[in-house]
Amino acid sequence: MFEFKQSVSTSTKIILGIIAWLAFVLIWQLAASADNPLFPAPDQVIHALWTLFTERDFAFDVLSSLQRILISFAIAVAIALPIGVLMGSFPLIEAMFNPLVSAFRYLPAPAFIPLLLMWLGTGDTQKIALLILGVIWFLITLICDATKQTPNDFIESSKTLGGSRRIIVWTVILPASLPSIIDACRQMLAVSWTYLVIAEIVAATDGIGAMIMRARRFVHVDEIMAGILIIGLLGLLCDLAFRGLHWVMFPYLRRR
Template identity: 35%
Template sequence: MTVVAPPAERQATPRTRRSPRTLLLGLAAVLFGMLVWTLLSLAGVQSLPNPPQVAAKAGQLIADGTLLQDALASLRRVLLGFALGTLLAVPVGFLMGWYPTARALLEPYVQFFRTIPPLALIPLAVVLLGIGEVPKIFVIFLAAFLSSVVATLQGVVDVDRTLINAARVLGASDRTIFLKVVIPASTPFILVGMRVGLGSAWGTLVAAELIAATQGLGYRMQQAQLYYDLPTIFVGLITIGVLGLAMDRLLLLAERRLTGWQERR
């Protein structure tokens, strides 16, 4: 008799087999990047610092607490802006996707502001909100919101009509259809939108910290630029990349947990 493994087991096996290979490929990519970086610095490309110089600078900034303070300040701004943007984007996206009237009223504004880079709103944010933390968080919030709201809207719009019609035939109410069909089916879109929004939030951070900041990775990099301190700039870039990558991996883990029913390659 042939024993057929449950779907979860059939999916888990390939993932387990691919995991070591994926880790090795990732490690090889990092080592290759370090090699290219070292060769470019040895070739004297624009006075590019080599990895040991950057590591020494990172050790110095860690020892005096500067890097930790800057990283925490930037992380706080990104988390606040990203969280606020996502919390508002998801219900607005559901509203626009579920109700055509709401979509007709709100979509022109969403699409209009999507064409305006959040960085272009910094002067307006300074005039209206001052030079404290609020304008910094606002531009990060806007970057995260616009990415997430469009993804949520698309997720609701792309829900298979067959599922909705089948639920109606079985007597499900609109509330039940929304909770049991629309939300689960649009969850992958929402999580992808969150990942894109997180990238936009980190991408906006450096410019946001132009607004009268005294701490932050972007602020430190701008100060280093004035003194042509390339190792400090590299430390800031690498720190932003590592923090952003770690947060993205957490979102990816949440995506796999929440959308385990979804077929993956």
């Protein structure tokens, strides 16, 4: 039954995923059976979620958070993509930028919050900047590594046919590394969601993180867990969107 690197059908994946979720909810329900207000049961969290959407305008908070995530991640990709591709294509460029990128990769993004507040104020710009700092350095590294995986035979063949550096990067290296770049973006978007609450706990009036902090102030644990649940669901939907994009853009990988 258990074999290394065995192929699993789509229906089996769906069934096993449903079983895993049902087991998680069952364990959660059993653990919350003592009626502890600090650890509400799943039905209490669902009820809190319904109340948030119907009575507290939680949909506006969700849209605000989603907008911040999408804008910040689009900016991070727009910056990281050309830098990462050039670093992966030309060793001289990598030698120049890699020490800087590697150093910033180890700096925690929340440490920049005081500086961002002084430089950018308390508005959306500060929150978007924090979300960008949380992913851009890792994204550059992942895109660089993906670009390096382009087979040398492709590059040498393009040189033989008279391709210039610009043409080789644009028509050979980028298309060859694009599937791995899409996967890297999918992974880093998940990281961006993990920084959302941190970005929205400082001087925020809207967003999922702001709602969670308001709920913490009044010890509404069910609302806190509802907010966490929504972040997880939105993250899952974003992950499925990237998987679907990968599936549509690269049909030859499916056949392989």
